[in-house]
Amino acid sequence: MTPQPRWIRSIRALFALAVVAILGLSGTLSAQAVSYDPITGTGSTWSQNALDQWRKNVASNYGMTVNYSGVGSSAGRRDFVAGNVDFAVSEIPFQTAPEDGSAPEVPSRGYAYMPIVAGGTSFMYNLKINGSRVSNLRLSGEVITKIFTGVITKWNDPAIQTDNPGLKMPDKGIVPVVRSDGSGSTAQFSLWMSKQYNSLWGQFCVKVGKPASCGLTSQYPTYGNAKAQSGSAGVAGYVSQDYGEGAITYVEYSYALKAGFPVAKVLNNAGYYVEPTANSVAVALLQAKIKTDVPVTSPDYLTQILDGVYNNTDPRTYPLSSYSYMIVPTEVGGVFTAKKGLTLGAFANYMLCEGQQQAAALGYSPLPMNLVLAGFDQIKRVPGADVSGVDINNCNNPTFKAGDSPSSNQLATSALQPAACDKVGTSQCVTGTAGATDDTATTGTGTGGSAATADTAAATAAAAGAGAGAAATTANAAAAGTGGAAAAVYDENGALVSGGTGGTVSTGVAGSAVASPFTLADNGWGAQQSIMLFAGVLLIGSAVLPPVLWRRLKPRAPKAGNK
Amino acid sequence: MPISSLVSPPLGDSPLGDAFGADPAVFDPSSPDSRPRRSLVSRPSISDSVFRSVAFSAGTITVLIMLAVGVFLSLRAGDALGVAGVNFLFEQDWSPETKKFGIASVLFGTITIAVIAMCVAVPLALGTALLISEVAQGRLKATLVTLVDLMAAVPSVVFGLWGVFFLQANVIPVATWISTYFGWIPFFSVTDATGQALTEASAFTSSAFIAGIVVGLMVVPTQTSVMREAFSQAPIGEREAAFALGSTRWGMITSVVLPFGRGGIIGGTMLGLGRALGETIAVYMIISPIFTINWEVLKTGTNSVSALIALRYGESSSFGLSALMAAGLVLFLITLVINFTASSIVARSRSGAESD
């Protein structure tokens, strides 16, 4: 193994030189059948993780060189307009009539929007009740909008309590954490809010000094108690710190997964609270529409229509699902050549089919069949692309098999239904979400139940506790304290029932004896402070005074001799 | 660097000795009055004229590059400044989409962070520079000099990561402590909109205080390096005179080294201040940008011009970009004024004057 890197390196250097040489000759060499010109793209940071992985895969499997730089969607579109790049990735279509009077973004060469990567906007949070972490929070869309527009500011707001009957929500301020940099996550989230809760969002826009019809934005306005952090890593990092207790943020699912933190289940149109797993997003996107009813010359042609996704009535739907586009040129121009079109076509084909296999592992979700078909149509418009391999039946996408149709495919038929305890009502699943695998004991008035889709650990726990047949619930947190059980909450989790709907109330043993930390009531100066100060002065005085006094009291005469 | 190297003339490979010693006939004392009175205006030699013109063109190129940046900034900022007008300096909000944008809060945040950074950095840099040039000896001194230079190269993204993932969590108790006991000083109080004092940890995160500490640590090595260089030039003769008059080392430092090194202290501070004002990535990672003036430095929320540019660049329209350029231009003009003041102070200080 040791000698290997050296020759790999030299080969790589030679390869790089060869690439440079080929570039220098600018395609005058007639290339062989499978040689691909390098292509370069910029754009969305949201999609970067997926593109990085796919770039690597095509490099090792097909020898393609794809450079991708996540500089931001708008910067990517600007680069595409200027013809500096071969493709761009963005969540927002070209702004042909910007509100601020900027020059409209009109690319000189033809372009097409191609869906490439889908994902749900998930809400990662850090919340503790009586010192133990909550991992099963549920929120409705309206509550989420109110939290992120500053209407709801406390965790024990009645609206949140209604969503979470199994939890006794604490009297703690909500710290919404938003992105400080311009980002696709913000754009997707604000698009959802502006479509679904238009009046709330409009009021918020007015509050932060924007027109009421402000629609989607890439820059989340700062307001009230919200903290803004840069990058997904920044917001996820903030929430996962100790000081982030009480914080909630919108971030890619993968960050919550990797940080070991839970995400909120969001209420869908079918009345279920659903976690943004790869499948629930893909199911939602089965209703994604692409605007084709306008002329090809319209700037809205091929843009996404997500209303069907947000209001999807399939119970498995995660409503905040969306996808990002790759903007591909349909004409040669700028740095883009037909030769690069070959690479771009092959790369796009790879992304839509084989690449989607890894989407879930990367924290995204695979594109469902309808979007893949839409993407295929766009590949065929790329000049120089080899369309012979673009075939839905040869597409190794995890959401469908050969012969499936958009209305009936593997995903639609086989995705798991949500657990009964996730339905709106008085029951609440106790199973953890995302990176937080621990269950949460119910502390509220509702009942707990483990989800049908729970992992094996939870299932065995449920089996072990099945004999109890009673949910561990308490009337309120104060009662939990009187249970006298000093053990941690998790130790008591044997008392779980599978899909339990029973309303039996047991005496509280779920409370933990975690004391709330002592905080100074105020910083006023009282007798206590005076005594403390006096004690401190006394301490220092007892150490300092003896030598000083001794020196003072000593006869001065001998000192004269000293220097 | 040894002091001797700069106070003693070079002997090693200086050809001056050769030039005058090689041919004794050049110096002919026997005929002092045989030539007419020599003109005091010398005709520049070829090498001199070449040197002058090369140096002159280097200076010109430098100015051209610098002016290009300035002119370019002004041109690109023109669009935004034309819309905002003089209000640009007084508006706190930043929303180019609605034509309501200004730099007041951003600039305030920038200066807050820089001032905090200087409060952290200057005492540390001054102390360390004196330690290296006056107290440390021998091998320790050489090591410290190298270490300081090395530290100047720690990439700002590393400081940012350290600030976010380590410092922030550990400095919050200090911030809480300060705000609890010194909350009566307006800067140090942390209150919500109604004036109620806040005690939650999350109220102390992402503050100008934390960003200032990180930026301060980042600029210390640069400042130390410049100051140490200046201190080590303090004339030996005067140092010894101070000792000979019975001064203690500290007495010598205050009476000789510090006055002599004043130019270096100011120059180093300004160099650090420049970097603190312009620091991007570390601030970008730490702060929670807000667009209102926040006097409470310990409280969440501040802003900085360069972080604003980095944060907004990727998702800005061309008009938004122009507004960012305008922000950069204002920052640039402010540093120009600060630096101009500083350089006039340096020019009047003793550094570089006759050294004995």
Next chain:
Amino acid sequence: MTTTHRTQATDPAASAGPSTLVMTETAVELEADLELQAAFVRHTTNIPSSEGIEIGPRRRMRAARVDDQFNVFGALAAGVAVAVLLFGWFGPLSGYVGFVIVAFIAFIGFYALLVSLKSDWQEVKDRVMSVVLSSAGVLLFGALVFVVAYTLVRGQEALPHLNFFTDSMELAGPLDGLELGGIFHAILGTLMQITMALIVTVPLGILTALFLNEVGGRFARFVRTISDAMTALPSIVAGLFVYSAIIVLITHQRSGFAASMAITVMMLPIVIRASDIVLRLVAGNLREAAYALGSTRWRTVWHVVLPTARPGLATAVILGTARGIGETSPVLLTSGVTAVVNLNPFEGPMISLPLQVFDFVKSPEPNMIARGFGAAAVLILLVLTLFAIARLIGGKGPGDLSRAQQQRVVAASARDLKRITVAADRRERLAATTADAWPPPSAPPTDPSSPAPTIDLSTKEPSS
């Protein structure tokens, strides 16, 4: 960098002496040898004899007495004890940092008290300030070393993999383990970009600094004002400038060249300013001495100013390099991101280490974050190496000579002496033949064998 010379130079006895134009130890010995013979020669430079002057062991100027040590340790113990009492029992204080601050203040107070028992106010001030200075140093280096150590510790996951240094990320993606992929491309990119930037910055920067100091004039003052002002140019603005001026107008793509230009714009004022400061500090009497000896301006610059300021100039360049190599923001907009080795600075994106770090740590994948810290550690190590090289090349002052240089100096001075004595001898013979026109002022007996020892000397010189 030999330390003996430095200590010798700071020794008052050595530097205050009349004949201490850098006198190396060997030269001292040699001259003592020669003086006897030279003294016999008439019309020669009289070199004062050091015969009979005993050079004792160097006196230690600051000896630490036992009670000094006691003062330090005693005060330290007292400070910690007070802090423990205040934090543990008396006061409502909490937090490590607060503890350290209180302990330190108590320590300083007790130390001052202890010293004042025996010494006067001046000495108390001196001692306390020494302790404060040392504390500043300890605090600073502690903090900085901690930052670096934090990086190294976080990077240790990635660093043991050899492929991390020899591979690019071309064949590694976010899901791959650390045994795949590396940052070879970013290391190369950084080196190429900083080299290109230095090629422009070093000559331009130092020449401009020379222009400010040696040529002067109204225009020079203008240049100084401009370049001083530019030291604070936000680095991101340098990036924006290059993006709009070079990428948008000329190259139409992000490239290593554009990145190096952005670094140049940022580094140039720093190098100019730092060089300006050290050039100003070159003692004016050195310049005047050179001019007085008839040297031209250029020769003065080349042989006096530049060698004298060399270590300072090296520091200036190092400061600029350090800033340029570690700054992310100028390359953020100009260099582009790539995962492959790109050796062509004019074509295609070329990533550098800081940008690669920034890019890595944005990822949710723990492996990528580990790579990010690993890359940061490599960046620090790379800079360390560059510093070592820079110090080797330019870090030594003109008085600090290597062994070989010392020998050359000794040989040169011996040659000078020989030349002087030979010239004197020739003059003397001339005087002897042209009658006794000018009788010698003092009358040391003419030694006919005076040339002999100088010849001996030249044969002896390699062995010295």
